[in-house]
Amino acid sequence: MTVNQESAPATTTPDGPVRGVLDLDLPGPTISRHLYGHFAEHLGRCIYGGFFVGEDSPLPNEGGIRLDVVEALKALAIPNLRWPGGCFADEYHWRDGVGPRDQRPTMVNSHWGDVVEDNSFGTHEFMALCELLGAEPYVSANVGSGTVHETSDWVEYLTRADDSPMARLRRQNGREEPWPVTYWGLGNEPWGCGGGMRAEFYADLARQFGTYSRDHGDNRLYRIAAGAADADYHWTETLMRGLGHQLGGRSGPRHGSGLYQAVSFHYYTVPGPWQHKGSATEFDTEEYYRTLHQAQRLRGTLAGHAAVMDAYDPQRTVGLVLDEWGTWFDVEPGTNPGFLFQQNTLRDALVAGVHFDAFHDHAERLVMANIAQTVNVLQAMILTDGEAMVLTPTYHVFAMNQGHHDAARLPLALRGVGSRGEGEAAVELVSASASRKGSSVLVSLTNLDADEPVTVALDLRGAGVGEAVGQLLAAPRLSAHNTPEAPESVRPAPLTDLRLEDGTLTVQLPAHSFATVQLTLQG
Ligand code: AHR
Numbered sequence: 001m002t003v004n005q006e007s008a009p010a011t012t013t014p015d016g017p018v019r020g021v022l023d024l025d026l027p028g029p030t031i032s033r034h035l036y037g038h039f040a041e042h043l044g045r046c047i048y049g050g051f052f053v054g055e056d057s058p059l060p061n062e063g064g065i066r067l068d069v070v071e072a073l074k075a076l077a078i079p080n081l082r083w084p085g086g087c088f089a090d091e092y093h094w095r096d097g098v099g100p101r102d103q104r105p106t107m108v109n110s111h112w113g114d115v116v117e118d119n120s121f122g123t124h125e126f127m128a129l130c131e132l133l134g135a136e137p138y139v140s141a142n143v144g145s146g147t148v149h150e151t152s153d154w155v156e157y158l159t160r161a162d163d164s165p166m167a168r169l170r171r172q173n174g175r176e177e178p179w180p181v182t183y184w185g186l187g188n189e190p191w192g193c194g195g196g197m198r199a200e201f202y203a204d205l206a207r208q209f210g211t212y213s214r215d216h217g218d219n220r221l222y223r224i225a226a227g228a229a230d231a232d233y234h235w236t237e238t239l240m241r242g243l244g245h246q247l248g249g250r251s252g253p254r255h256g257s258g259l260y261q262a263v264s265f266h267y268y269t270v271p272g273p274w275q276h277k278g279s280a281t282e283f284d285t286e287e288y289y290r291t292l293h294q295a296q297r298l299r300g301t302l303a304g305h306a307a308v309m310d311a312y313d314p315q316r317t318v319g320l321v322l323d324e325w326g327t328w329f330d331v332e333p334g335t336n337p338g339f340l341f342q343q344n345t346l347r348d349a350l351v352a353g354v355h356f357d358a359f360h361d362h363a364e365r366l367v368m369a370n371i372a373q374t375v376n377v378l379q380a381m382i383l384t385d386g387e388a389m390v391l392t393p394t395y396h397v398f399a400m401n402q403g404h405h406d407a408a409r410l411p412l413a414l415r416g417v418g419s420r421g422e423g424e425a426a427v428e429l430v431s432a433s434a435s436r437k438g439s440s441v442l443v444s445l446t447n448l449d450a451d452e453p454v455t456v457a458l459d460l461r462g463a464g465v466g467e468a469v470g471q472l473l474a475a476p477r478l479s480a481h482n483t484p485e486a487p488e489s490v491r492p493a494p495l496t497d498l499r500l501e502d503g504t505l506t507v508q509l510p511a512h513s514f515a516t517v518q519l520t521l522q523g
Contacts, residue, residue: 017455017506018430020414024441024521025462027408031435033079034368035359036398036405037138039324041086042121043112043377044339050375050384051129052121059387063128064120068389069375070132072382076398077405080183082138082323082370083126087111087193089185090144094154097122098173111193113338123158127179136182138323138370143187143202143209143226144195152212155184159219183368184213185323187226189266191235194226199235202226203242210246210259224321227264231301233308239263240312247318262319262367265305268328269294269351280329280342281479285450288347288478289420291327292427292448295351298325299358306365319367322359326372326379327351340377344392345481346490346512348379349473352397353446353514356404357433363409388484396473396492400516403442407435412443412458420449430454430509441465441519447509450478458505464522468505470495474513 040046053059053066060067084092088111096105097119104119130137139158141151156166159178167178186209188194190202197205206225215221225243228235240247246259271291272278278287305320312318327348328340335341352371359366371394375382381395418429431446447454472495480490495515497508509515 016416017457018414018416020412020432020456020458022412022434022443022458022460023410023462024436024460024465026411027436028411029363029409031360031363031404031407031409032367033077033405035356035363035366036076036078036401037080037082037368037370038073038078038135038374038381039082039086039370039372040374041112041377042084042088042092042109042117043086043373044336044341045376045384046373047121050382052125054120062132064125065129065132066384069382069384070129072389072391072395073133073135073374076381076395077402078133078135079405080136080138080368080370081130081133081374082140082183082185085140085188086324087188089140089188090142090146090194092142093146093150094123094157095150098124098157098169112340113336115338124173124175127158127175137179138183138185139181140185140188141209141213143190143205144193148209148212151186151209152214155181155213155221156216160216178217178219180219182220182222183224184221185224185226185264186210186213189229190226191229191232199238200242203239206239206243207246207259222261223259224262224264224323225260227266227321228305229265230267231304232265233304236263236265236305236308240309240318247313258317260318262321263309264321264323266324267298267301267322268324268326268372270328277328277330280327280332281345281481283347283479288450289427290425291347292350292354293421293425295354296427296431298355299361302358302362302366306362309365316365320362320365321367322369324372325355325369328378342378343481344380344383344394345479346393346473346475347478349393349397349490349514350446350448350512351379352394353444354431354448356397356401356444357431357446360404360409360433360435385484390482390484390487392482393473393480393490396490397514400471400473400492400514401442401444403437403440403516403518404433404435404444407437407442410434410436410441414456418449430456432456439521441521443505443517443519445507445509445515445517447511447513449511451511453508453510456507456509460503460505460519465500465503465505465519466522467520468498468500468517470498470507470515470517472510472513472515474510478512
């Protein structure tokens, strides 16, 4: 564990500073950049209006893809993008989305608003988007309502170089070379929208679909079995047992001889009951702490899945993928309930900070995570409204944490962290993690206290530090958010309350704030 927090008794705020030790010369496992991954579903305005506006749009675009959105995501060094769903993936038939656009059949998107999908954004458009972004595609194949044949053909269409039938079809549709595709998901939430299956049934089906998802030429698929909801450890155990020898065996960090290289799970932060999840922007302190409690519970859930996997795979050759995470509130009043459009406040940013610390702590097992979703849906990075584009507080956390991509986790132990609430509902008031890449160290700190500032003093050991530069994401109100009229209500600013003295880094964090400090090591 990176952070070994010793909580004070319940509902306490520490009198003095929160103290900690940061070992700069004890690098741990690599924090994969793929933990900062993304997700784009045919849902509401994520694809249409968000990523894709069509070639005839007056907005700057390339092949219909919005260039302002592309630039904003490139600035985050977006590592991967999952597509086409979500629930949508299990009713998507890829052949409907290739060939001349005006000849593509339409379909009903029954999960999301029951709208008619015209398939104008399909395989070629998605791959072009990934190329523009410099992101690796993560494709989710249809196991719920698709066929093994269809899935097998899609891999061939995407990745085969010779004169095979699917490679020929791809060429007819305008793409000569195959695309490199690594991440290949088989189904989505098979226990629910993906087919209502039992874990045992899905495990068998996954073997079948996995078998016919072939490696063509030099392309090596990283096959991801669709996993559990939240803390459904039975599902994970069934996959570990049911996929048996077909799991794992990565040689090197990502590829292997086994049929499946990873299992996934989903974890959403939902503060209220499903029918009344709560507003994204109007919430009281109690609701705020309930949200953060949910977010902090992820740490235990990750540990639970990892423990099940350890029992079957002590060498950790199988990856754990959290391919959907984020806040889920009621939709914005007046918007289509099937479109899952919600605003994004400083509260969402703190949820993201807490998630990333937990991800870093589980870097040994967790190989990828994908926030749901990138544009205009749930905990989005970007909100668009016609030609307007707004970066959310969550976007800024991704930006400020960029230094953790592919860096080595550092052990960081904190003492004297206060807590709010009791027992099951307790929230630890400070969250932190750190990593190192060469001579650069990044420390992330979140003060979850709704009302009080906190001082954090870190004893830096193992290397001399030349410089410390900090950034702060804060706002007077927890519900602060960005809109087209006020796009910079929440944005990073220099962290001025920062001191480096006698090997101790002291930082003052305002109430409800997120901060990063970059240390440059000497020598
Ligand atoms: O992200 C929205 C939906 O949440 C996804 O389509 C589904 O997988 C999950 O239930």
